[in-house]
Amino acid sequence: MVLSERWLKRGVFLLCLAPLGWLLALALLGELGANPIETIIRFLGDWALRLLLLTLAATPLRLLTGWGWPVRLRRLLGLFSFFYAVLHLLAYAVLDQFFDWAAIWEDILERPFITTGMLAWLLLLALAVTSNQASQRRLGRNWKRLHRLIYPAAILAAVHFALMVKADLREPLIYGAILTVLLGLRLIRRRPPARQGVQNP
Amino acid sequence: MIIKHAADILPSEITSETVYRERRRFLGAALAAGGALLLPNAAPAALPRRFDKLPLSRYSANEPLNSYKDITTYNNFYELGTGKSDPARNAGSLRTDPWSVTVDGEVEKPGTYTLEDLIKPHALEERIYRLRCVEAWSMVIPWVGFPLGDLIKRFQPTSRAKYVAFTTLHDPEQLPGQRRNVLQWPYVEGLRMDEAMHPLTILAVGLYGEVLPGQNGAPLRLVVPWKYGFKSIKSIVRISLTEQMPPTAWNRAAPHEYGFYANVNPAVDHPRWSQKRERRLGELRKRETLPFNGYGEYVASLYSGMDLSKWY
Numbered sequence: 001m002v003l004s005e006r007w008l009k010r011g012v013f014l015l016c017l018a019p020l021g022w023l024l025a026l027a028l029l030g031e032l033g034a035n036p037i038e039t040i041i042r043f044l045g046d047w048a049l050r051l052l053l054l055t056l057a058a059t060p061l062r063l064l065t066g067w068g069w070p071v072r073l074r075r076l077l078g079l080f081s082f083f084y085a086v087l088h089l090l091a092y093a094v095l096d097q098f099f100d101w102a103a104i105w106e107d108i109l110e111r112p113f114i115t116t117g118m119l120a121w122l123l124l125l126a127l128a129v130t131s132n133q134a135s136q137r138r139l140g141r142n143w144k145r146l147h148r149l150i151y152p153a154a155i156l157a158a159v160h161f162a163l164m165v166k167a168d169l170r171e172p173l174i175y176g177a178i179l180t181v182l183l184g185l186r187l188i189r190r191r192p193p194a195r196q197g198v199q200n201p
Numbered sequence: 202m203i204i205k206h207a208a209d210i211l212p213s214e215i216t217s218e219t220v221y222r223e224r225r226r227f228l229g230a231a232l233a234a235g236g237a238l239l240l241p242n243a244a245p246a247a248l249p250r251r252f253d254k255l256p257l258s259r260y261s262a263n264e265p266l267n268s269y270k271d272i273t274t275y276n277n278f279y280e281l282g283t284g285k286s287d288p289a290r291n292a293g294s295l296r297t298d299p300w301s302v303t304v305d306g307e308v309e310k311p312g313t314y315t316l317e318d319l320i321k322p323h324a325l326e327e328r329i330y331r332l333r334c335v336e337a338w339s340m341v342i343p344w345v346g347f348p349l350g351d352l353i354k355r356f357q358p359t360s361r362a363k364y365v366a367f368t369t370l371h372d373p374e375q376l377p378g379q380r381r382n383v384l385q386w387p388y389v390e391g392l393r394m395d396e397a398m399h400p401l402t403i404l405a406v407g408l409y410g411e412v413l414p415g416q417n418g419a420p421l422r423l424v425v426p427w428k429y430g431f432k433s434i435k436s437i438v439r440i441s442l443t444e445q446m447p448p449t450a451w452n453r454a455a456p457h458e459y460g461f462y463a464n465v466n467p468a469v470d471h472p473r474w475s476q477k478r479e480r481r482l483g484e485l486r487k488r489e490t491l492p493f494n495g496y497g498e499y500v501a502s503l504y505s506g507m508d509l510s511k512w513y
Contacts, residue, residue: 168283
């Protein structure tokens with residue numbers, strides 16, 4: 001069991017790197033399209049959001065199936081979501097704005113889609129730096145409360161996507177619907193008193 | 202009158218030799234492909250697939266062109282899909298032959314014409330224009346077209362004609378993007394009469410010396426180089442002269458984001474994007490956006506006395 005879990009984590013680790021590999025392959029083949037910088041930023045943002053939703057799927061999956069392994073993958077998935085969010089932000093700051101801090105600051109203050117994206121990123125940062133076991137021990141009960149920030153982070157990330165779109169909201173609404181289901185399943189389970197030992201951050 | 206713009210610019214300065222060669226090579230291939238396409242059906246095409254010996258307009262920009270591939274694979278044409286590469290993929294469903302255009306409203310001689318008849322009296326020319334999208338990217342495109350004003354004059358506008366309204370084809374079979382109400386269909390656009398009559402405003406039927414591909418608004422589109430790209434309506438079926446300011450598609454969808462005028466203006470930001478700078482596709486660093494997309498010397502006077510932050 002321990003052995004298979006180690007291999008599961010390794011496999012998921014590699015799977016999480018696959019999108020980045022795909023992006024690098026597209027770049028090397030010159031297949032990023034007429035606006036490569038835009039393609040890179042969107043691609044990285046898409047995967048940050050997808051992995052965030054996968055992270056949030058772990059708890060409902062355990063509640064529905066009783067399986068233990070999804071929850072043990074949760075930290076890995078969450079950290080990979082943050083990894084893509086970091087690359088997403090770097091691509092914006094370096095490739096798109098080329099370290100133009102004044103322009104970046106103006107974007108953060110004046111463009112709601114950048115404001116929400118930045119807030120989501122800061123929340124994920126707080127979760128990522130406290131994701132180790134030492135922080136978990138040090139923060140005790142507060143750790144769980146802190147890590148509930150993943151809910152507003154995911155909502156902000158989905159809103160960030162929706163606000164960026166000009167007219168065709170289909171894609172962000174699909175992400176929003178998935179997020180609603182994932183959060184809704186928790187509320188349904190919460191109403192009856194939670195079974196002993198089952199907490200669902 | 203002394204016209205001094207064109208004479209002192211050599212064509213080789215406008216189109217580098219590599220670009221020229223690329224273009225010739227491309228045209229050769231395109232011609233072969235076009236021929237192959239034409240063989241199975243015997244009906245003659247409405248327009249030649251390739252336009253020969255086009256004079257270069259004196260209004261042409263002296264800047265490196267974007268590649269044919271960039272221009273034809275990165276499009277905002279929501280009728281053919283909302284992703285940038287969707288229009289190129291979906292353009293096959295748009296049938297541009299036969300095509301007819303209605304000119305009506307405040308004109309002495311309204312009527313409906315086939316595309317060939319509509320453009321026959323006009324001498325086509327190559328116009329290399331900068332295109333600035335409201336999304337803060339830009340391209341340099343060699344259009345083939347003729348001044349809209351010349352066409353409007355033929356229909357003899359009445360004294361009540363104050364605006365020109367344009368309508369895109371509405372046919373969800375040919376334009377599958379119209380099956381979803383992303384915008385209110387059909388797409389409509391408009392210009393003030395003096396903007397429409399301005400010599401920079403053209404109707405385009407081709408690009409890179411070739412007939413327009415569907416994703417670029419075949420077979421007939423507007424090009425207004427000092428305005429954001431969404432003003433340059435594609436696949437036009439109707440041109441109406443009106444007394445009232447006509448509705449425009451993006452203004453109707455989000456009035457606080459898109460105005461009727463939509464002049465390129467680095468001083469007035471869009472709520473989602475700063476308009477101070479733009480990315481010229483193919484360049485790494487952003488460049489400063491110029492007022493009226495660099496055409497201010499020709500068009501700024503049209504708006505003298507107007508508060509352009511109010512009339513965005």
